[in-house]
Amino acid sequence: xxxxxxxxxxxxxxxxxxxxxxxxxxxxxxxxxxxxxxxxxxxxxxxxxxxxxxxxxxxxxxxxxxxxxxxxxxxxxxxxxxxxxxxxxxxxxxxxxxxxxxxxxxxxxxxxxxxxxxxxxxxxxxxxxxxxxxxxxxxxxxxxxxxxxxxxxxxxxxxxxxxxxxxxxxxxxxxxxxxxxxxxxxxxxxxxxxxxxxxxxxxxxxxxxxxxxxxxxxxxxxxxxxxxxxxxxxxxxxxxxxxxxxxx
Amino acid sequence: xxxxxxxxxxxxxxxxxxxxxxxxxxxxxxxxxxxxxxxxxxxxxxxxxxxxxxxxxxxxxxxxxxxxxxxxxxxxxxxxxxxxxxxxxxxxxxxxxxxxxxxxxxxxxxxxxxxxxxxxxxxxxxxxxxxxxxxxxxxxxxxxxxxxxxxxxxxxxxxxxxxxxxxxxxxxxxxxxxxxxxxxxxxxxxxxxxxxxxxxxxxxxxxxxxxxxxxxxxxxxxxxxxxxxxxxxxxxxxxxxxxxxxxx
Amino acid sequence: xxxxxxxxxxxxxxxxxxxxxxxxxxxxxxxxxxxxxxxxxxxxxxxxxxxxxxxxxxxxxxxxxxxxxxxxxxxxxxxxxxxxxxxxxxxxxxxxxxxxxxxxxxxxxxxxxxxxxxxxxxxxxxxxxxxxxxxxxxxxxxxxxxxxxxxxxxxxxxxxxxxxxxxxxxxxxxxxxxxxxxxxxxxxxxxxxxxxxxxxxxxxxxxxxxxxxxxxxxxxxxxxxxxxxxxxxxxxxxxxxxxxxxxx
Amino acid sequence: xxxxxxxxxxxxxxxxxxxxxxxxxxxxxxxxxxxxxxxxxxxxxxxxxxxxxxxxxxxxxxxxxxxxxxxxxxxxxxxxxxxxxxxxxxxxxxxxxxxxxxxxxxxxxxxxxxxxxxxxxxxxxxxxxxxxxxxxxxxxxxxxxxxxxxxxxxxxxxxxxxxxxxxxxxxxxxxxxxxxxxxxxxxxxxxxxxxxxxxxxxxxxxxxxxxxxxxxxxxxxxxxxxxxxxxxxxxxxxxxxxxxxxxx
Numbered sequence: 001x002x003x004x005x006x007x008x009x010x011x012x013x014x015x016x017x018x019x020x021x022x023x024x025x026x027x028x029x030x031x032x033x034x035x036x037x038x039x040x041x042x043x044x045x046x047x048x049x050x051x052x053x054x055x056x057x058x059x060x061x062x063x064x065x066x067x068x069x070x071x072x073x074x075x076x077x078x079x080x081x082x083x084x085x086x087x088x089x090x091x092x093x094x095x096x097x098x099x100x101x102x103x104x105x106x107x108x109x110x111x112x113x114x115x116x117x118x119x120x121x122x123x124x125x126x127x128x129x130x131x132x133x134x135x136x137x138x139x140x141x142x143x144x145x146x147x148x149x150x151x152x153x154x155x156x157x158x159x160x161x162x163x164x165x166x167x168x169x170x171x172x173x174x175x176x177x178x179x180x181x182x183x184x185x186x187x188x189x190x191x192x193x194x195x196x197x198x199x200x201x202x203x204x205x206x207x208x209x210x211x212x213x214x215x216x217x218x219x220x221x222x223x224x225x226x227x228x229x230x231x232x233x234x235x236x237x238x239x240x241x242x243x244x245x246x247x248x
Numbered sequence: 249x250x251x252x253x254x255x256x257x258x259x260x261x262x263x264x265x266x267x268x269x270x271x272x273x274x275x276x277x278x279x280x281x282x283x284x285x286x287x288x289x290x291x292x293x294x295x296x297x298x299x300x301x302x303x304x305x306x307x308x309x310x311x312x313x314x315x316x317x318x319x320x321x322x323x324x325x326x327x328x329x330x331x332x333x334x335x336x337x338x339x340x341x342x343x344x345x346x347x348x349x350x351x352x353x354x355x356x357x358x359x360x361x362x363x364x365x366x367x368x369x370x371x372x373x374x375x376x377x378x379x380x381x382x383x384x385x386x387x388x389x390x391x392x393x394x395x396x397x398x399x400x401x402x403x404x405x406x407x408x409x410x411x412x413x414x415x416x417x418x419x420x421x422x423x424x425x426x427x428x429x430x431x432x433x434x435x436x437x438x439x440x441x442x443x444x445x446x447x448x449x450x451x452x453x454x455x456x457x458x459x460x461x462x463x464x465x466x467x468x469x470x471x472x473x474x475x476x477x478x479x480x481x482x483x484x485x486x487x488x489x490x491x492x493x494x495x496x
Numbered sequence: 497x498x499x500x501x502x503x504x505x506x507x508x509x510x511x512x513x514x515x516x517x518x519x520x521x522x523x524x525x526x527x528x529x530x531x532x533x534x535x536x537x538x539x540x541x542x543x544x545x546x547x548x549x550x551x552x553x554x555x556x557x558x559x560x561x562x563x564x565x566x567x568x569x570x571x572x573x574x575x576x577x578x579x580x581x582x583x584x585x586x587x588x589x590x591x592x593x594x595x596x597x598x599x600x601x602x603x604x605x606x607x608x609x610x611x612x613x614x615x616x617x618x619x620x621x622x623x624x625x626x627x628x629x630x631x632x633x634x635x636x637x638x639x640x641x642x643x644x645x646x647x648x649x650x651x652x653x654x655x656x657x658x659x660x661x662x663x664x665x666x667x668x669x670x671x672x673x674x675x676x677x678x679x680x681x682x683x684x685x686x687x688x689x690x691x692x693x694x695x696x697x698x699x700x701x702x703x704x705x706x707x708x709x710x711x712x713x714x715x716x717x718x719x720x721x722x723x724x725x726x727x728x729x730x731x732x733x734x735x736x737x738x739x740x741x742x743x744x
Numbered sequence: 745x746x747x748x749x750x751x752x753x754x755x756x757x758x759x760x761x762x763x764x765x766x767x768x769x770x771x772x773x774x775x776x777x778x779x780x781x782x783x784x785x786x787x788x789x790x791x792x793x794x795x796x797x798x799x800x801x802x803x804x805x806x807x808x809x810x811x812x813x814x815x816x817x818x819x820x821x822x823x824x825x826x827x828x829x830x831x832x833x834x835x836x837x838x839x840x841x842x843x844x845x846x847x848x849x850x851x852x853x854x855x856x857x858x859x860x861x862x863x864x865x866x867x868x869x870x871x872x873x874x875x876x877x878x879x880x881x882x883x884x885x886x887x888x889x890x891x892x893x894x895x896x897x898x899x900x901x902x903x904x905x906x907x908x909x910x911x912x913x914x915x916x917x918x919x920x921x922x923x924x925x926x927x928x929x930x931x932x933x934x935x936x937x938x939x940x941x942x943x944x945x946x947x948x949x950x951x952x953x954x955x956x957x958x959x960x961x962x963x964x965x966x967x968x969x970x971x972x973x974x975x976x977x978x979x980x981x982x983x984x985x986x987x988x989x990x991x992x
Contacts, residue, residue: 108867109952116860119991123852123966126383126439135374135413140423165383166437175388175435178423186434187423189414191374192450192711202440205963208853211953215688219949247863356619357704364612367743371604440959453715456605459705463936467701470619495615622879622935631870631909636919661879662933671884671922671931682930683919685910687870688946698936
């Protein structure tokens with residue numbers, strides 16, 4: 001039984017995490033903390049792994065506290081830059097055996113999509129990304145689409161791929177989408193949609209497509225639970241859930 | 249047996265039409281003419297219906313000649329404006345019983361897609377168009393996508409539809425596609441694709457999609473054959489293959 | 497303002513209907529009744545239209561009561577056969593001006609899909625249906641898929657369509673799906689899905705697809721609201737929401 | 745420049761291979777042989793790599809001849825069982841430095857689809873396969889769909905996955921498809937289609953889909969060319985194109 005504490009337990013993701021931990025085999029929810037609660041409750045409850053869905057202003061303090069006590073952490077809070085990651089690495093060196101996972105995206109499907117897309121990229125002449133979301137989304141393209149484009153762009157550069165063919169000479173402004181790292185990205189906004197993405201690859205005579213449909217926040221819980229289960233065996237700092245997936 | 253003559257028989261569409269006529273039940277190919285041939289061959293061969301895939305410079309002369317002789321015409325040649333259509337209407341009044349079909353698109357699937365999209369439009373809050381083509385295409389969006397957007401825009405205006413919801417405030421240029429008559433249109437270009445279009449409609453809790461995949465020029469022949477079979481029973485001028493489809 | 501009463505207001509669909517009526521322009525929810533409540537409350541509240549999501553055992557009594565009082569009814573309750581419909585027609589003759597809509601499916605998208613599929617059927621050689629649902633569904637194929645197949649089958653018979661081509665000689669049992677009225681139907685069951693259906697048509701060189709994705713019960717409310725708005729102007733018995741859609 | 749000879753050069757795949765070799769950078773087509781031609785022409789022409797698209801009855805003799813002379817081979821001919829593979833391994837031991845690739849499927853997209861599907865399988869509760877082909881296909885499901893199902897089945901067993909959820913109790917015969925190694929497989933046959941496959945994975949709140957569309961025989965040439973380029977650096981016997989793809 002792995003004893004789990006949740007920080008930011010009253011937030012949307014934190015609350016969902018509490019539900020998911022309670023429903024998962026081999027995990028026990030021993031502490032749910034939010035603003036105003038004392039971190040000491042984690043040690044009192046014997047938490048071995050902490051899940052942090054708090055805010056950029058407090059997450060570094062939370063993690064320092066956990067690392068000093070040998071409590072592993074699975075972190076969905078945003079705002080990590082190189083400096084913060086370096087700080088964490090330093091703290092973890094002083095606490096060997098403790099593991100911290102920083103994951104910008106806990107959706108296993110989104111992570112698989114990005115990994116597979118990067119692997120497939122060198123074998124195709126063309127690639128474009130279509131992301132489809134509900135109309136309340138304020139940014140276009142989505143962060144996942146941008147990240148996917150960057151990974152594909154890097155894979156194509158490494159493979160020394162030829163430029164993507166495109167004979168367009170007459171374009172109504174915007175028709176060919178936005179360009180991220182040389183990759184065309186199209187954002188669809190439609191009532192009734194939730195969060196979806198399609199990566200299309202093409203070469204003469206064939207098209208290869210990877211698609212991910214995320215219906216709700218529950219879809220992130222698979223990745224959170226996977227992180228909790230594996231972080232105890234993964235000392236040091238890990239950035240990105242993909243390192244916990246066995247994609248050999 | 250309907251006796252059919254083809255004008256522009258050596259062009260890509262004309263040649264395909266000859267093949268299709270030869271393979272169709274109840275049709276007989278009696279004349280295949282191209283540049284330099286005499287129209288008289290049509291009457292000598294007893295052509296009842298002529299298919300014209302020629303050029304804007306010669307099509308009006310061809311049609312006048314046919315109408316005067318009571319030969320029906322199915323026309324895929326481009327370049328018809330209101331003036332040309334008015335001219336044809338005048339000529340057809342003087343030759344009652346003769347029919348001319350001017351069709352900018354002979355693909356039955358494309359015509360169904362446009363008709364159904366216009367019919368569905370009033371029942372949905374959101375709609376966007378994605379067209380996907382081979383990378384040798386020079387214009388974006390495609391003519392079919394523009395026309396579909398115009399038909400949807402008109403249907404929405406007639407139904408007094410509310411504005412399409414879209415909360416986008418941060419957009420990488422082009423991410424949300426081009427706008428045609430208030431409808432967002434996205435053009436994908438990918439090696440391996442031919443000609444495809446998807447119209448997506450959405451309202452709370454549901455998405456409705458119409459998709460058309462055209463693999464090759466053969467896909468236009470269904471509409472040409474349908475036109476040949478029906479034009480004899482449809483005197484006067486008809487613009488658009490949709491009028492020959494029974495979509496009641 | 498149309499005054500609306502809901503019968504079966506505590507059931508899933510009834511409760512959803514109450515929410516939808518409250519949120520709709522021009523409608524006022526004046527009565528919500530369930531088992532044990534008196535129908536008299538409808539007249540006391542001045543209900544002009546009643547929505548019935550009750551049970552086959554009580555719906556006929558409810559409707560008789562409403563028709564006698566000139567209250568229009570929109571009915572989602574199941575279990576109507578020819579005998580029941582004949583009974584209702586008789587009652588409605590005695591109450592001219594009163595309208596009753598019996599709708600087996602209130603999803604506008606599902607109704608559009610079925611109507612368009614029947615209209616497209618005569619123009620294609622091949623057609624198959626794929627329905628995709630969550631794995632808790634107990635029947636395969638879905639009722640909507642069966643109904644779609646029957647409509648397509650009827651349209652093909654009326655158009656005297658040639659048999660669907662299929663050269664399969666070696667089949668692993670079930671690989672080619674079930675057959676409903678001559679149409680192949682395939683049922684996919686997948687965790688993460690809700691309720692989806694795709695109708696694919698094909699002819700040489702082109703494929704035409706109609707797809708409907710229903711994410712939740714809210715997707716039925718568009719049809720219920722449409723029914724409430726139009727039933728007052730549609731005296732007599734109407735079976736099927738399609739008659740309230742303008743698909744001319 | 746790699747000098748390439750083609751065996752079975754008059755067959756469909758062989759002819760396509762000749763075209764592809766002639767169009768590929770760094771490859772030179774030096775011999776095209778078919779029934780009745782002497783294998784000696786390969787050595788006379790200096791062939792370094794041979795592509796074999798012949799028949800099961802002659803391929804073993806061709807390969808023995810090539811291996812003895814240190815000519816590498818890329819083989820698309822079918823009919824290899826364990827005994828034949830053992831024979832080849834024995835012959836290759838006696839000719840160190842020589843490489844033979846036996847590939848049942850040269851489509852890079854199909855190989856990627858199978859590899860990614862096997863990798864994704866352990867992370868999802870549900871999985872089903874839909875393969876879609878032209879109606880002239882005689883077997884259902886397709887060989888690729890069967891192979892994909894076997895790979896997924898094996899990956900699920902290795903990961904000790906729970907049984908796939910399915911509450912179906914009422915099934916019209918065939919509605920839930922065929923079962924291959926515990927995986928449901930559905931075969932669609934439609935005029936207008938070529939060769940397509942979709943693998944759908946699902947877990948609570950998300951669906952992950954991998955799709956491959958193959959439009960024509962050209963789509964296999966990417967894999968053949970890749971094989972020719974790499975076989976010289978891959979001594980011994982390799983079974984399956986996936987070993988030549990960098991999917992680390």
